[in-house]
Amino acid sequence: MSTGRVHSWDLSTGVDGPGTRFVLFVSGCPLRCLYCANPDTWHMRDGREATVDEVMAEIEKYRAFLTTAGGGVTVTGGEPLLQSAFTGELLRRCKEAGLHTALDTSGFLGARAGDALLADTDLVLLDIKSFDVTTYRRLTGGDLGPTLNFATRLDRSGVQMWIRYVLVPGWTDREESVDALARFVAGLDAVERVEVLPFHRLGAAKYEALGLPFPLRDTPTPGAEVTERVREQFRARGVRVY
Template sequence: MTATGSVHSWDVSTAVDGPGTRFVLFLSGCPLRCLYCHNPDTWHMRDGHRMTLDEVSAEMTKYRRFIEVAGGGMTISGGEPLLQRDFTAAVFRRAKELGLHTALDTSGFLGTRASDTLLANTDLVLLDIKSWDPTTYRRVTSGEVAPTLTFARRLSDLGKPMWVRFVLVPGHTDAPANVEGIASFVAGLRTVERVEVLPFHKLGAPKYAALGIPFPLERVPTPDRALIDRVRDQFAAHGVRVW
């Protein structure tokens, strides 16, 4: 039987979902509820549409040559891809058969669901470490940070390349001690190639309005240049390559 998954959408993008030009598959369903999430339309698996592995493969194949020339690959994002681990594993296996570089965009919250086989077909993990302080993490995401940290250590031990992502939200994730905790942790991992400091934005606000859901951070300002520079400098002080 051909594997199927709940897919929100797919797109072709450059430089934001891994190296080069990439075919990005967005899966539906996520166990977290981040206050700053800009894709609330991906929260529930029931809101996606069913696609078979062969259907996804056909779309990837259309762009295969273009992606190869552009030095890219394919990325599975979400939602949370590991909520549909079997489908994610099947898509990555097919992508490797097509000769494509693969990237997994994940919070790591469901890292225990990632089998060694799935990770063997994963060339890069885009790991969102949303906070260091457990209380802050719980308030911002409704989840626990420990599973993400455990997953990060596992990836490091496996020699799996990582790009760590940190969303900077004024008044929520910007406390110096919180940033320092992540920076120190990341510096101790062997395979982190870079840290991306992502300034909070409100581009997803219209989606909340369309869904009739209040946007939790409507009154929160976007970070100014001074704050962004301070946080970037904190990571850099630990010898981390910052983007």
């Protein structure tokens, strides 16, 4: 049985997949996104050790409610694919229990997701941080290529996707970059929707508590006009937007 490093869990509705979800936050992430709202999940040491059985016992307390509410289980982080064996076993157990499964990932470690893991995943919440290679590296510290490769693989496999795009003024609001991403996403049949998420500073207090500087502390929240313009760019390509 796999053992993982787990940060916490919570219940949410309409945010981390369809219906009411049991959301498991695992620890560890290879990226350092400048707008990350969960810097307390960056390191494996930030979590506690837990077995799949222990997590399933917690999920079981809510299983009837989750099913009735049209929800399921979402594994997020951190980056769940950093602990792919643990994540894969947990998703399998959830599927065996008749629960809808969702994986929230940057796709940066998509190569670690085996075919069996994807077969047990009903929905991937794929965070595409930017469609510009240079901006992506400056914003995350990683490469864009693995995420796009993972999106293409999910599409070929028929795994449903919700694309998440955080709109950060001065970083991810360039019309040309947004339009390029919209064209890419429109070519993926497995994409059900795109969520344009306005940048916020709600995680700033966590940085302060950890003694870390918040890199985007002076970056404003995008205005309604810019947010709607970006959403309309996706709609213009025939993509459903939320």
